[in-house]
Amino acid sequence: MNFFLHLILLFFIINPSLSYDAIDLNNPSSVEIVPKKILKKDTQYYLGIKINLYDGWKTYWKNPGDSGLPLSIEWEKKSDLEKTEILFPFPQMYVEEGLVTIGYEKEVIFPVKLDFKDNLKFFESNLTIEYLVCKEICIPKTVTKEVSYDLENFDEDFSNYEIKKYFNQIPQQGLGLFELKKLVSLDNRSFLLIFNNDMKKEGALKIFPYSKDNILKIKSIKKEKDFFVEVVSDEMLSEIKSPILFSVSDGKEFEEIVVSPYELKKNNKLIYYLFLAFVGGIILNFMPCVLPVLSLKLYSLMTIRKENSKKIRKYSLGIILGIVSSFCVLSILIISLRTIGTNVGWGFQFQNIYFSTIIALVVLLFSFNLLGFFEIIFPGSFLRTINSLAKNDSVAGHFFSGAFATILATPCSAPFIGTAIGFSVLASNHIIVLIFLTISFGFAVPYILFTIYPNVIYIFPKPGKWMENFRYTLGVLLLATFIWLVRITNMNEILILFISTIILLFSLLLETNKFRLVLTFGFLMALFFWFLKPIQENEKVEWEKFNELLLNNYLDEDKIVFLDFTADWCITCKINKITTLDSPKLKKFFFDNDIQTIRADWTKKDDKILDFIFKYNRFGIPVNIVYGPRNKNGKVLPEILTKDIVIDNINLVK
Numbered sequence: 001m002n003f004f005l006h007l008i009l010l011f012f013i014i015n016p017s018l019s020y021d022a023i024d025l026n027n028p029s030s031v032e033i034v035p036k037k038i039l040k041k042d043t044q045y046y047l048g049i050k051i052n053l054y055d056g057w058k059t060y061w062k063n064p065g066d067s068g069l070p071l072s073i074e075w076e077k078k079s080d081l082e083k084t085e086i087l088f089p090f091p092q093m094y095v096e097e098g099l100v101t102i103g104y105e106k107e108v109i110f111p112v113k114l115d116f117k118d119n120l121k122f123f124e125s126n127l128t129i130e131y132l133v134c135k136e137i138c139i140p141k142t143v144t145k146e147v148s149y150d151l152e153n154f155d156e157d158f159s160n161y162e163i164k165k166y167f168n169q170i171p172q173q174g175l176g177l178f179e180l181k182k183l184v185s186l187d188n189r190s191f192l193l194i195f196n197n198d199m200k201k202e203g204a205l206k207i208f209p210y211s212k213d214n215i216l217k218i219k220s221i222k223k224e225k226d227f228f229v230e231v232v233s234d235e236m237l238s239e240i241k242s243p244i245l246f247s248v249s250d251g252k253e254f255e256e257i258v259v260s261p262y263e264l265k266k267n268n269k270l271i272y273y274l275f276l277a278f279v280g281g282i283i284l285n286f287m288p289c290v291l292p293v294l295s296l297k298l299y300s301l302m303t304i305r306k307e308n309s310k311k312i313r314k315y316s317l318g319i320i321l322g323i324v325s326s327f328c329v330l331s332i333l334i335i336s337l338r339t340i341g342t343n344v345g346w347g348f349q350f351q352n353i354y355f356s357t358i359i360a361l362v363v364l365l366f367s368f369n370l371l372g373f374f375e376i377i378f379p380g381s382f383l384r385t386i387n388s389l390a391k392n393d394s395v396a397g398h399f400f401s402g403a404f405a406t407i408l409a410t411p412c413s414a415p416f417i418g419t420a421i422g423f424s425v426l427a428s429n430h431i432i433v434l435i436f437l438t439i440s441f442g443f444a445v446p447y448i449l450f451t452i453y454p455n456v457i458y459i460f461p462k463p464g465k466w467m468e469n470f471r472y473t474l475g476v477l478l479l480a481t482f483i484w485l486v487r488i489t490n491m492n493e494i495l496i497l498f499i500s501t502i503i504l505l506f507s508l509l510l511e512t513n514k515f516r517l518v519l520t521f522g523f524l525m526a527l528f529f530w531f532l533k534p535i536q537e538n539e540k541v542e543w544e545k546f547n548e549l550l551l552n553n554y555l556d557e558d559k560i561v562f563l564d565f566t567a568d569w570c571i572t573c574k575i576n577k578i579t580t581l582d583s584p585k586l587k588k589f590f591f592d593n594d595i596q597t598i599r600a601d602w603t604k605k606d607d608k609i610l611d612f613i614f615k616y617n618r619f620g621i622p623v624n625i626v627y628g629p630r631n632k633n634g635k636v637l638p639e640i641l642t643k644d645i646v647i648d649n650i651n652l653v654k
Contacts, residue, residue, distance in 0.1 A: 058094065
């Protein structure tokens with residue numbers, strides 16, 4: 001170390017361009033040992049190394065940042081000492097010309113902890129202190145001080161000495177002042193720390209990482225209700241052998257958080273989240289808001305089974321490109337909005353009434369085509385333009401349908417997708433793109449199969465009368481999708497019912513057979529039941545409107561709380577409601593166990609709701625959380641609910 005410091009000094013001496021007359025190179029700082037009497041606290045001895053720095057000069061913390069060297073000491077009489085340790089008070093961050101350094105200015109006292117040999121009564125030794133001071137240039141300093149202490153004549157009252165101020169700024173482990181809620185590995189060189197932060201500390205939290213084995217940098221701190229801290233390492237996380245220390249402070253309290261190498265490796269789950277994204281993409285094909293459009297694709301491919309394999313491959317590739325391109329656009333849109341400080345969630349576009357209306361009209365066009373209305377309603381050039389898209393007899397039509405299916409998929413979060421997307425938005429931009437691409441490839445799996453093995457289409461029956469019935473069924477399903485979309489726009493339900501009835505009855509005039517009659521009237525009966533069903537007077541569960549203060553009040557009272565985040569455009573939410581949350585069994589369980597039920601409606605944009613679910617690493621809905629005396633932080637349930645899942649998890653938090 002001594003050689004290195006002198007080498008630095010020699011460098012500056014032989015480079016006169018780096019010096020200037022206004023600086024006294026010999027006296028940028030001074031050093032003294034404080035106090036005169038040795039201090040003792042809980043059987044541990046202490047002294048202080050005080051460095052006074054002249055205006056503009058700085059010295060460094062144990063992790064100096066982009067440049068600098070920390071303080072080091074060497075005792076002449078090591079034999080009298082069992083152990084010695086420099087304690088570093090909480091530092092400041094300095095940014096100059098793009099370089100980030102961590103250290104101190106004006107004045108700092110470094111407490112030094114000393115363990116003496118047993119039965120030692122007097123200690124006397126020379127102490128060599130080496131440190132670096134920097135302004136426009138850096139100067140290594142070496143100072144030797146004589147130290148002598150009567151170890152039986154100590155002082156236990158730190159309040160009498162200026163060292164107390166700096167001693168109290170030493171971060172201590174295990175204080176529980178700052179709760180590390182979650183550690184998420186973003187890739188093999190960076191990870192995310194999520195700290196629980198109450199409102200009184202918001203905006204003031206500072207954190208500095210330290211590891212003897214590698215260089216760590218704070219890339220960004222994202223301030224929400226919680227603090228999201230991204231840490232970047234100069235080496236692979238899997239290669240880190242020693243614990244990483246994080247000094248954390250809100251300006252008044254100081255704590256040291258320890259992250260073990262095991263935790264880093266355990267949480268290195270990018271492959272895991274990619275797997276969730278891929279499987280979730282596959283499941284999207286079977287979700288109710290997507291199935292009508294993709295079934296339309298299948299119908300289109302079956303109509304060309306007599307064509308050559310090249311055409312089947314071409315059309316399948318069109319669908320794949322439409323899906324992948326749309327997911328890429330979504331990822332870029334989310335990155336752009338995040339960059340300008342706007343938080344959005346999965347399915348956010350359906351919170352815009354104009355977007356929902358346009359999509360609803362497009363779906364209606366698809367439905368009209370399948371119900372046989374095109375030739376009657378649309379003449380000439382418009383028919384030819386729309387027909388190429390709606391009848392899917394071109395690559396462009398298939399591309400459009402793939403893109404359209406992606407749009408409809410966003411409010412229909414399959415299991416796993418919410419978790420994968422929640423992880424991606426906490427990560428760097430390239431991780432967001434990677435996760436979305438993985439979802440898109442999972443979503444496109446059936447069409448990738450048709451591209452590789454076009455003869456798979458022959459597993460389906462030969463075209464015949466059944467295909468006309470299948471076509472009409474798809475038209476009815478798309479009409480149902482249209483009804484769902486226009487309901488989001490808050491259109492009068494009676495008007496929706498009237499329009500849908502007229503469309504279906506008119507379709508029967510074009511062609512009537514037994515299958516169409518049964519399907520049409522069955523669907524109309526379901527519509528009438530759905531729109532006109534009476535409100536159950538005996539419902540025992542009352543859902544309170546989401547309010548974080550209300551939630552916290554219930555938790556303070558040790559109440560059990562079930563929190564449901566939903567939206568009118570969220571199909572999975574609706575399925576959960578019908579199959580689980582509205583079931584008599586679960587309602588009775590809620591009532592009998594005095595469970596407080598709170599519902600957050602995210603049909604329209606609400607940043608408070610998004611910020612809240614973001615804390616739980618979720619980026620979209622459905623989100624269901626249970627709280628109780630045994631878990632006041634909340635336990636997030638799977639996206640697809642069952643009565644047993646809800647009951648079992650509530651019993652765990654009681």
